[in-house]
Amino acid sequence: MSIEKILAISGKPGLYELKLQTRTGFVAESLLDGKKITVGLRSNVSLLSEISVYTYNGEIRLAEVLRAIAVKExxxxxxSHKEDNAKLESYFREVLPEFDEDRVYASDIKKILNxxxxxxxxxxxxxxxxxxxTETVEAPAEEVVKAEE
Incomplete structure (x- = not known):
């Protein structure tokens, strides 16, 4: 999954792809309509690759949750993220049975499904x-071990 350059920008609908960095921020392109916007450094921006979901055993990366949804579907x-909260929680429990129901709200599930x-x-x-x-991430680590020997 290629979500390394996908952003969620607070106050802006949808997701954006990081296109280039500028002196005062960066340029992002909307995944919804393809329009490019400039985003200042003061904007609250989250990389999807850095987001995790709470589980009873710790946290799990959003990429793994999205993969679990892709496997299920x-x-x-x-x-649809517009379903009622009970249906959304039931669906999310099928995808990620160990999600922490006290710390993962229906609004979070709606956002993830959207x-x-x-x-x-x-x-x-x-x-x-x-x-x-995951395999490509692990390969360089093995090379480092071989280089130290």
Whole structure:
């Protein structure tokens, strides 16, 4: 899954792809309509690759949650984020049974399902790609160990 350059910008709808950095901030392109915007350094911006979801055993990366949704839906669309809260929590429990119900709110589940829908429509989420990304991350670590020997 290629969410390394995907951003959520507070106060702006949808998700954005980081295009380039400028002296005063950066330029991002909307995944919804393709419009480019400039974002100042004072804006509250979150990289999707840095977001985690609370579980009873700690935290799990958003990329893994999105992959779990892709596996459940066979890379197809997920449940609409506009469903009622009980249905959303039941669905999310099927995807991530160990999520912490006291710290993960219905609004968080809505946001995750909305993001999944946007990423899935652009082909940025897949049930296979996370494994390949994990393998590429681990390969350089093995090279470092070999270099130290």
């Amino acid at each position: 066979d890379n197809g669309p997920a449940l 993001w999944y829908g946007m990423l899935q429509a652009k082909g940025l989420v897949s049930k296979e790609e996370v494994v390949a990304a």
